[in-house]
Amino acid sequence: xxxxxxxxxxxxxxxxxxxxxxxxxxxxxxxxxxxxxxxxxxxxxxxxxxxxxxxxxxxxxxxxxxxxxxxxxxxxxxxxxxxxxxxxxxxxxxxxxxxxxxxxxxxxxxxxxxxxxxxxxxxxxxxxxxxxxxxxxxxxxxxxxxxxxxxxxxxxxxxxxxxxxxxxxxxxxxxxxxxxxxxxxxxxxxxxxxxxxxxxxxxxxxxxxxxxxxxxxxxxxxxxxxxxxxxxxxxxxxxxxxxxxxxxxxxxxxxxxxxxxxxxxxxxxxxxxxxxxxxxxxxxxxxxxxxxxxxxxxxxxxxxxxxxxxxxxxxxxxxxxxxxxxxxxxxxxxxxxxxxxxxxxxxxxxxxxxxxxxxxxxxxxxxxxxxxxxxxxxxxxxxxx
Numbered sequence: 001x002x003x004x005x006x007x008x009x010x011x012x013x014x015x016x017x018x019x020x021x022x023x024x025x026x027x028x029x030x031x032x033x034x035x036x037x038x039x040x041x042x043x044x045x046x047x048x049x050x051x052x053x054x055x056x057x058x059x060x061x062x063x064x065x066x067x068x069x070x071x072x073x074x075x076x077x078x079x080x081x082x083x084x085x086x087x088x089x090x091x092x093x094x095x096x097x098x099x100x101x102x103x104x105x106x107x108x109x110x111x112x113x114x115x116x117x118x119x120x121x122x123x124x125x126x127x128x129x130x131x132x133x134x135x136x137x138x139x140x141x142x143x144x145x146x147x148x149x150x151x152x153x154x155x156x157x158x159x160x161x162x163x164x165x166x167x168x169x170x171x172x173x174x175x176x177x178x179x180x181x182x183x184x185x186x187x188x189x190x191x192x193x194x195x196x197x198x199x200x201x202x203x204x205x206x207x208x209x210x211x212x213x214x215x216x217x218x219x220x221x222x223x224x225x226x227x228x229x230x231x232x233x234x235x236x237x238x239x240x241x242x243x244x245x246x247x248x249x250x251x252x253x254x255x256x257x258x259x260x261x262x263x264x265x266x267x268x269x270x271x272x273x274x275x276x277x278x279x280x281x282x283x284x285x286x287x288x289x290x291x292x293x294x295x296x297x298x299x300x301x302x303x304x305x306x307x308x309x310x311x312x313x314x315x316x317x318x319x320x321x322x323x324x325x326x327x328x329x330x331x332x333x334x335x336x337x338x339x340x341x342x343x344x345x346x347x348x349x350x351x352x353x354x355x356x357x358x359x360x361x362x363x364x365x366x367x368x369x370x371x372x373x374x375x376x377x378x379x380x381x382x383x384x385x
Contacts, residue, residue, distance in 0.1 A: 002187065002190035002191060002193075002194060003190065004181070004182055004189055004190040004193055005053055005055075005182050007190060007193040007194055007197060008049050008050075008052055008053030008193070009049075009050065009053040010197065011046075011049050011193070011196075011197050011200050012046045012047070012048075012049035012050035012053055013046070013050075014046070014197070014200060014201050014204070015042045015043070015045045015046035015049060015200060015204060016042065016043055016046030016047065016050070017046075018042050018201070018204040018205060019039045019040065019041070019042025019043035019044075019045075019046060019204070020039070020042075020043060021039075022035060022038060022039035022042065022204075022205075022208070023036070023039040023040070023043070025039075026039055031211070032084070032085075033084060034081045034082075034084035034085040034207075035081070035207075035211075036081075037077045037078075037080050037081035037084065038077075038078065038081035038082075038085075038207050040074075040077050041074045041075070041077035041078040041081060042074070042204050043074075044070055044071075044073050044074035044077060045070070045071050045074030045075070045078075047070050048066075048067045048068065048069075048070030048071035048072075048073075048074060049067075049071065050067075051063050051066055051067030051070065052064075052067040052068070052071075052181070055067075055180075055181055055182060056182070064119075065106070065107065068103075068106050068119070068123055069103050069106065069107075071123075071127070072099055072102065072103050072106075072123075072126060073099065075126070075127060075130035076095050076096070076099050076130075078130065078134060079095070079130060079133050079134060079137075080092070080095060081207070082134050082137040082138070082153075082207070083137065085141075085207060085210065085211075086137060086140065086141050086144075102126045103126075105118075105122045106119060106122060106123060109122070116177040116178070116179075116180055116181055117171045117172070117174065117176070117177030117178060118171070118177075119177075120167065120168070120171040120176065120177045120181070120189075121168045121171035121172050121177075122168075124164040124165070124167040124168035124171065125164070125165070125168045127160075127164040128161045128162075128164035128165045128168065129161075131157045131158075131160045131161035131164060132157075132161045134153065134157045135153070135154045135157040135158050135161060136154075137153075138150045138151070138152075138153030138154040138157065139151075139154050141153070141210065142154065145214065145217070146217075147210055147213050147214060147217075148213065149206065149209040149210045149212075149213045150210055152206055152209065153203070153206050153207070153210065156199055156202050156203045156206055157199075157203060159195075159199055160196055160199045160200075160203070163192050163195055163196045163199075164196075166192060167189065167192050170188055170189070170192075175188050176188050176189040177189075223235070223236075224236025224239065224240070226293070226294040228272055228275060228276065228294075229275055229276055229278075229279035229294055230279065231279050231283075231292045231293055231294050231300070232291060232292060232293035232294070233293060233294060234293065234294075234295055234296065236293060237291060237293035237301060237303075237353075238353065240291050241291060241303060241350060241353045242353075244303075244305060244350040246348075246350070247305065247306050247350070248306055248307065248308065248345065248346065248347050248348070249303055249304065249305055249306070249307065249345070249346050249350045249351070249356070250303070250304045250307045250308065250309055250311070250312035250343060250344070250345040250346075251301065251302070251303050251304075251312075251343070251344050251345070251346075251356040251357065251359075251360050252301065252302040252303075252304070252312060252315075252316055252341055252342070252343050252360065253295075253299070253300075253301055253341070253342045253343075253344075253357065253360035253361055253363070253364045254282075254299070254300040254301070254302065254316075254319075254339055254340070254341050254364075255298060255299050255300075255339070255340045255341075255364060255368070256274065256275070256278060256298035256299075256300075256337050256338075256339060257337055257338040257339065257340055257372045257373060258335055258336075258337055258338070259271065259274070259297070259298035259337060260298075261335050262274060262333075262335040262337055265334055265335050266333070266334070266335065270330075270333075273330070274327070274330075274337055275294075275298065277323070277326040277327065277330075278300070278323050278326075278339075279292070279294075279300075280326070281319065281322035281323045281325075281326045282300070282302065282319045282322070282323070284322055285315055285318045285319050285322060286302065286304075286315075287304075287305075289305050290302065290303060290304050290305060291303035291305075301357070301360075302315075302319075303350075305350075307345075308345065309343060309344075309345035309377055312343050312345060313343060313375055313377065316341045316343060316375045317375065319339070319341075320338075320339050320341070320375075323339055324338075338372060338373035339373065340364055340367045340368050340372045340373065340374065341364065341367065341374070341375045341376070342359075342360040342361060342362065342363030342364030342365070342366070342367055342375075342376055342377075342378065343360060343363055343375060343376070343377045343378065344356050344359035344360040344362075344363060344377070344378040345377075345378075359378040360378060362378055363376040363377055363378040364376065
């Protein structure tokens, strides 16, 4: 027969050791505050499990009252750490209030063995609720940050929530808890504990997987971005363009007029500020799925997905107006930059990026021949002529 006490002790050691290891990792200074509370949660839950495992060895006030409430405190720290990881506030005051309300029945029912089954039911329901909250946070992170490992959080915490709910049901129906936690005949509880033990170990480390994936995503993001303006660089544009779904696209090739003269007159600091203002102004008129990149120097590329050439020209006009309004806020500019824009479209896109760039470059060249500060579109017949 399975020994429930041994399962408690082994689970306690697992949670405590993993919590201590993670606390050591946190002390390196390479992690944010969420890891402190996550590792503290493991240590506190481990202490609670150890106290319960020593029922009838330690005084009841320690093994029942303190042990159960230590686990609830550990759950609170667990939920707080996941919220902090997701960039949400901890809400300590509300969290402690909810914990006090949920732990009150356990405090009232800790004194005699006749209360074991109700205590197990209440305690298990609270733990199931905690697991469900962590599972929902994992789903939110998976959707918002596209963290695949966050789905693993949901997949790990969902079974433990079900196990705790089943344990509560068994306690309510009298299948477990009669005569005390470790009384003979509680084999069902031991089997549930055995099923839960591997998940306890897995969920202690799953947040580290999310942290590693997030760090990798951040490095990829930075590698694809222009450091000055925050828009895509050429490599990022090529990778993002390759992932576009079939459909019409329009491409704008934009050149900041008189940029070299601006740098020579006002200095590179002012030139950098003008480029940042252009990037900010243009972004206001782009959709979340449009691509915006800096080709280098004062040349930028915008790819509008599902956009005919007429709408691309309208967007280009809005960008020119927004850029001019932003520059009006800069005092003392002797050289006034403007925008020359070449537009090319592909009805059966996305097509070849280099071909679209060449067409837009021809339109841009035509615009510069005709006095800059405006918009030209690529027309096959006109370019051939």
